[in-house]
Amino acid sequence: MSRLVRCALALLIVGALTLGCADTGADAPASLPADPSVVKTTAGLVQGVATLDKRNFAGIPYAAPPVGPLRWQPPQPVAPWAGVRDATKVGPRCLQDEGSDLEMGRQTDEDCLTLNVWTPPPAEELRPVMVWIHGGAFINGNGGMYDSRWLVDRGDIVVVTLNYRLGALGFLAHPALGPQGAVGNYGLQDQQAALRWVHDNIEAFGGDPDKVTIAGESAGGMSVCDHMVAPESKGLFRAAIIQSGPCQAQLALPAAERISADYARDVGCGDPAAAAACLRALPDHKLRKPVWYDRIGEDTLSGPVYGTTVLPEDPMVAFREGRAADVPVLIGSNRDEFTLFVALQYLRGTTQYAPGEYPGLLADTFGSDAAAVGARYPLDRYGGSAALAYSAAVTDGVFACIADEMADQLATANDVYAYEFNDPNPPAPEPMRTLPFPVGASHSLELRYLFDVGGAPPLNPAQQQLSDQMIDFWAQFVRTGVPSADGAPEWPAVSGDGPWMSLQPDGSRVAEDFGRQHQCDFWAGLQR
Known part of the structure; x- marks a missing residue:
């Protein structure tokens, strides 16, 4: 990496x-x-x-x-x-x-x-x-x-x-x-x-x-x-x-x-x-x-x-082998996690993400798998934007499919409820709103729907409705171990490959294709 x-x-x-x-x-x-x-x-x-x-x-x-x-x-x-x-x-x-x-x-x-x-x-x-x-x-x-x-x-x-x-x-x-x-x-x-x-x-x-x-x-x-x-x-x-x-x-x-x-x-x-x-x-x-x-x-x-007395083993191994705490779990990721980090690098001038830089970014990140990743995430699918193509690849390989894997592993012994935060235009700090590419539902931006953290424009009415719904989901999970909210779809537990709750300002919905959307079979094949 x-x-x-x-x-x-x-x-x-x-x-x-x-x-x-x-x-x-x-x-x-x-x-x-x-x-x-x-x-x-x-x-x-x-x-x-x-x-x-x-x-x-x-x-x-x-x-x-x-x-x-x-x-x-x-x-x-x-x-x-x-x-x-x-x-x-x-x-x-x-x-x-x-x-x-x-x-x-x-x-x-x-x-x-x-x-x-x-x-x-x-x-x-x-x-x-x-x-x-x-x-x-x-x-x-x-x-x-x-x-x-x-x-x-x-x-x-x-x-x-x-x-x-x-x-x-x-x-x-x-x-x-x-x-x-x-x-x-x-x-x-x-x-x-x-x-x-x-x-x-x-x-x-x-x-x-x-x-x-x-x-x-x-x-x-x-x-x-x-x-x-x-x-x-x-x-x-x-x-x-x-x-x-x-x-x-x-x-x-x-x-x-x-x-x-x-x-x-x-x-x-x-x-x-x-x-x-x-x-x-x-x-x-x-x-x-x-x-x-x-x-x-x-x-x-x-x-x-x-490997220490405080943390004897890698939690990913413990999850895979069924040694995690037997408690209900709410787990999720954001639709565009890595765009935040690409944005930070762009704003600092570290990388400008010109199309010609894309092969080098992939090689530096994915090594011998770079060509396979590039074929799966071609520039033309992302309007020629290296920033968006690279963000999508790292989002899927490092965040989304890892969350999917963890949810499936924990679900063998725990009640697991999985979500994807999927607001394409959430409030973001001012520098993030001046980029030549959208940051979308990037890393950390869902926090503004749960906490009053400031530093960005207020939520619009549809986003405020999503915020209310997310607070209801989270609070009910804290209360009972099962997320639910009045007027929202029933949130089913993970079973097999999904389902996930897609949290959206135009109406949250249960999604059965999270793994397909993030190409998790492809990433699982690279890890074998």
């Missing part, structure tokens, strides 16, 4: 009330709190913002700051606090590379292990909970950007968003950092710590700890795949949502250790005997650069590593 595709996969996008003297919180919904903005957690009282229709608690620490001797250690319990902690502002984002971060590294810190809770007003009955894991290639992004008010208002569920360690601080797998097989995956362990926090605390916020769904997009979707096979994640959730998660992009521990040793050498910690102490003594700005940046070969490290 080419550096372009690897770097693109590594850029899976993203990313007040005055405190009073209240001394009681919401111990349980059965006794509704006098002040709904104050909640008692296991570590102390927090005060967020409460309105008539919702509550938001932001920046709640779920683990101790992973700094100093706790750098590259599993997350530790948060220290209790006295009094009432302000929970009206999101915490800093985890340390990120300035070149890949939309705010050029500002508002980031190593002390970043916080989460945010969105809830409807207090009620006697506990609500189901969705824990959202953000995307960003495990090198950028944050939980605070996912304003969850629509899921709370319309879906009547509790939503938790979270930060987790990213880049080198989250996933460096240098063998000196811990016992054999127990290095790397610190960011994944952060997510597990947040899930344990939810189990211990969410009832005080009106959420049901026995009805937790884990969900994520892109790197967040990959994380969900990992939790479905990670031993320490067992029992922490009862359903899973995987959005645009290319879960095949995982790295084995031996390669990760080698790459991590090279990284340590490059930052001045090349002596294996002293590497751990050297790395932990470095100022944090020297660790912003992700591990994968200078890795041009076949092995790159960005995210969780399998």
